[in-house]
Amino acid sequence: MTGIKEKPDTEKQDxxxxxxxxxxxxxxxxxxFTDTQRNRVLQMTAGFLLHxxxxxxxxxxxxxxxxxxxxxxxxxxxxxxxxxxxxxxxYYRPVPEYAYADMKYLKFDIPFGMFLRNMHRWSAxxxxxxxxxxxxxxxxxxxxxxxREFNWxxxxxxxxxxxLLSFTGxxxxxxxxxxxxxxxxxxxxxxxxxxGHEGPFAEFLPFISPSFDARSFLLxxxxxxxxxxxxxxxxxxxxLPVVTTFLVFVHFYRIRKDxxxxxxxxxxxxxx
Amino acid sequence: xxxxxTVSGTALGKAAxxxxxxxxxxxxxxxxxxxxxxxxxLCVWSITIxxxxxxxxxxxxTPNPAKAPWYFLGLQELLxxxxxxxxxxxxxGFCILGLMAxxxxxxxxxxxxxxxxxxxAFALSTFLFGFFGLWIIPIIIGVFFxxxxxxxxxxxxxxxxxxxxxQNNVNLSYLLGIKGYWAEAIFGLVFLGAWFVLxxxxxxxxxxxxxxxxxxxxxxxxxxTAFLFQSMMLVPLKIFARLVxxxxxxxxxxxxxx
Numbered sequence: 106m107t108g109i110k111e112k113p114d115t116e117k118q119d120x121x122x123x124x125x126x127x128x129x130x131x132x133x134x135x136x137x138f139t140d141t142q143r144n145r146v147l148q149m150t151a152g153f154l155l156h157x158x159x160x161x162x163x164x165x166x167x168x169x170x171x172x173x174x175x176x177x178x179x180x181x182x183x184x185x186x187x188x189x190x191x192x193x194x195x196y197y198r199p200v201p202e203y204a205y206a207d208m209k210y211l212k213f214d215i216p217f218g219m220f221l222r223n224m225h226r227w228s229a230x231x232x233x234x235x236x237x238x239x240x241x242x243x244x245x246x247x248x249x250x251x252x253r254e255f256n257w258x259x260x261x262x263x264x265x266x267x268x269l270l271s272f273t274g275x276x277x278x279x280x281x282x283x284x285x286x287x288x289x290x291x292x293x294x295x296x297x298x299x300x301g302h303e304g305p306f307a308e309f310l311p312f313i314s315p316s317f318d319a320r321s322f323l324l325x326x327x328x329x330x331x332x333x334x335x336x337x338x339x340x341x342x343x344x345l346p347v348v349t350t351f352l353v354f355v356h357f358y359r360i361r362k363d364x365x366x367x368x369x370x371x372x373x374x375x376x377x
Numbered sequence: 378x379x380x381x382x383t384v385s386g387t388a389l390g391k392a393a394x395x396x397x398x399x400x401x402x403x404x405x406x407x408x409x410x411x412x413x414x415x416x417x418x419l420c421v422w423s424i425t426i427x428x429x430x431x432x433x434x435x436x437x438x439t440p441n442p443a444k445a446p447w448y449f450l451g452l453q454e455l456l457x458x459x460x461x462x463x464x465x466x467x468x469x470g471f472c473i474l475g476l477m478a479x480x481x482x483x484x485x486x487x488x489x490x491x492x493x494x495x496x497x498a499f500a501l502s503t504f505l506f507g508f509f510g511l512w513i514i515p516i517i518i519g520v521f522f523x524x525x526x527x528x529x530x531x532x533x534x535x536x537x538x539x540x541x542x543x544q545n546n547v548n549l550s551y552l553l554g555i556k557g558y559w560a561e562a563i564f565g566l567v568f569l570g571a572w573f574v575l576x577x578x579x580x581x582x583x584x585x586x587x588x589x590x591x592x593x594x595x596x597x598x599x600x601x602t603a604f605l606f607q608s609m610m611l612v613p614l615k616i617f618a619r620l621v622x623x624x625x626x627x628x629x630x631x632x633x634x635x
Contacts, residue, residue, distance in 0.1 A: 148401040158404065161397040165490075167404045174411045181412055185419065205433045212430070223423035231419065233448050237508075244479075244504050247488040247497060254480035261476045268448055275446050284434035285443040289453060293465025298633075304462045305633035328436060367490040 159361060166366030171246070175239035179267075180353065182232035186270075187346065189225040197277070199338035201331050204279035229271050236267045248367035256359040259352055266349045273341035276334060287337070288329050294320040441525045441538060450519025451512050457527065458615050460634055468612070475605045479504075482602045484593045503606065511612055546625035549618065565628030569635060572611065577603030 124130055125138065136147035149160045165171050196215055197207045211218035240260065243249060249257035276287045295301040295318060299310060302318040315327050325332025360366065398404075445453045455464035487496040494501055524530035525538040549568065550561040581599065585591050591599060618624035628635040 142399075145399040145401050149399075155401070155405075158400050160400055162400050162404050164396045164398050164403075167398065167407050169407065169411070174407075177408060178411065178415055181415055182419075185416075201434070208430050219427060220423055223426065223428050224419065226428040227422050227426070228419060240476075241508060244508075245492055245501070246490060247493075247500075248490060249480040250483065250486065250489040251480075257480045258477045261473060264476075265473055271448065272446055278428075278430055279434045280429075281431040281434060281438070281440055282429055284436070285440050286445050289443050290445045290449055293452070293461050296461035297466045298462055301462070301466075304466070329434075330436075369491040 157357065159365060163365055163368045165368045172366065173238060173242050175235050175242050179232055179235040179239050182228045182235060183349070183353065185228040186225055186232060189221055189228065190342065190346075192221055193225055194342060199277065199335050201279060201334060204277065204334060208278050208280070225274075229274060233267055233271055236264050240264060246367060250367075253359075253363045253367060256356060256363055259356050259359065263349065263352050263356060266345060266352065270341065270345045270349065273337040273345065276329070276337045277341065279334060284329050287333070291320055291323050291329070294318075294323055442523055442527055444519065444523070447516060447520050450523075451515035454515040454519045454523070455612070458612075458619050462633065463635065471605070471608055475609070478601065478605065482594075482598050482605075484598065485590060503609075507609055511609070544623075546619065546623045548626045548629055549622075549624045550629070552622065552624060562628070562630055565626070565630070565635070569628050572614070573604065573607045576607065 125134075135151050136144050138144065146160050149155045149158055193211075196211055196218065198204060208222075211222050215221075243257065243260065272287070272290060275290075276283045295315070296304045297319045298304045299306045300313060300319045301307060302313050302315050302320070304319075307313045307318070315321065321327055323333075323336070324330070325336045444450060452464055452469060455468060458464070459468070483500055485497055485500065487493070488500075518529075521532045522529055524534075524536040524540075526540065526542075528540050528542055530536055530540075548561065548565075550564045553564070555561055555564045577599070580603075581591070594602070615624075615627070618627070626634040
């Protein structure tokens with residue numbers, strides 16, 4: 106084994122050893138840290154966090170030139186948005202009387218409040234961009250092909266959820282930008298065939314009216330108002346994150362079950 | 378198993394085939410570095426640029442233009458060319474369903490797990506056209522080139538809120554001299570029907586017997602692919618017809634227009 110490093114005979118090393126041999130440390134980390142094959146496997150399998158990863162991965166799968174790192178970065182942005190979002194929830198009340206004022210409190214009163222809000226917003230925008238980049242990469246490498254068809258379908262669901270998460274969050278600052286962007290965005294819903302009051306064939310359903318159609322269902326009223334703010338807040342902070350997190354884990358699980366990051370080997374096998 | 382931790386794990390035993398490497402440290406080191414760089418970029422971005430905050434929401438003051446969030450501006454841009462039920466409901470719905478259907482429609486086994494243009498010319502050119510031409514570019518136009526009244530402005534141009542652009546758009550049937558309500562409706566149906574049926578049918582008759590890909594697809598996959606493809610291409614067709622020929626609608630019916 107070339108990987109094993111010889112122990113330097115210093116005091117610092119003694120201290121490290123002392124900690125690593127202690128009962129507390131050994132009760133948490135059950136494997137050693139010398140660079141051996143066995144430890145490299147145990148690093149991945151002995152703990153909860155890393156056991157979600159395979160012990161060995163394809164060499165091409167860790168090349169940034171191949172994956173662009175876009176999928177992992179999308180997940181990172183999602184985690185950042187979740188953490189900053191939870192902290193923001195401490196300072197935000199989803200009613201028109203307070204929502205906009207809380208934005209001002211964040212900016213002027215709360216330490217690092219603006220940084221927190223910026224981090225949340227920019228990570229969300231980065232997530233939208235990166236999820237598109239990830240989809241582009243997956244298409245360019247044909248990674249949706251057998252046996253990964255269904256994971257692509259889950260990916261499309263996650264793309265839709267990303268857009269919905271971003272869109273519902275867009276309303277929460279309750280400023281002019283938010284209100285009118287959401288007004289424009291949800292106006293399309295009233296043109297939905299059959300269930301939108303301005304959509305084709307709505308005249309055949311007599312109970313469809315401006316106050317009872319797809320748009321009013323989204324808005325909780327006929328205009329973007331207090332009901333909309335609360336609806337979007339609950340969707341943004343509870344419903345959509347739960348669904349998204351669930352699908353993210355299904356997405357990751359299936360990567361492993363479908364044979365890891367796609368690579369040329371299978372294709373070569375089939376074509377030869 | 379070699380000392381450096383790689384495992385030659387292929388049954389074929391070809392030298393060109395990829396090996397496996399331990400996730401620790403191979404994968405985790407790269408992930409850690411990429412995470413570090415991404416977090417630095419995000420922090421610098423968050424320190425230097427503030428998230429926008431305008432005046433408090435006011436239902437009685439409508440901004441001009443009122444823009445959707447940037448990722449939906451491609452759809453808002455399509456509102457110029459299509460009625461809201463198509464631009465806002467049908468097209469996004471087709472996008473999602475069409476994307477989901479891709480793995481089940483693409484029967485070409487080649488290009489799975491590596492970059493290639495030659496072996497997947499149709500799939501790649503179609504996707505790249507849709508992705509950039511019908512998604513990214515309309516977003517860029519919507520974000521940077523649309524001003525009051527949803528008129529076109531250069532990004533550096535001052536917005537003139539009184540700008541008037543003359544629009545004399547007429548229906549395609551009128552352009553071709555077809556008069557009368559039902560004659561126009563029938564013409565529209567024939568036109569759209571021909572758009573969806575004729576090109577795929579002609580390709581099928583010409584190639585079905587000889588082309589191995591079409592043979593492999595079978596009739597069901599072929600029909601769905603052709604329908605989705607023609608639906609997608611209807612978007613640039615309508616944009617072209619509007620910008621060059623000033624066509625308002627292809628099809629006018631009592632219930633809806635296309």
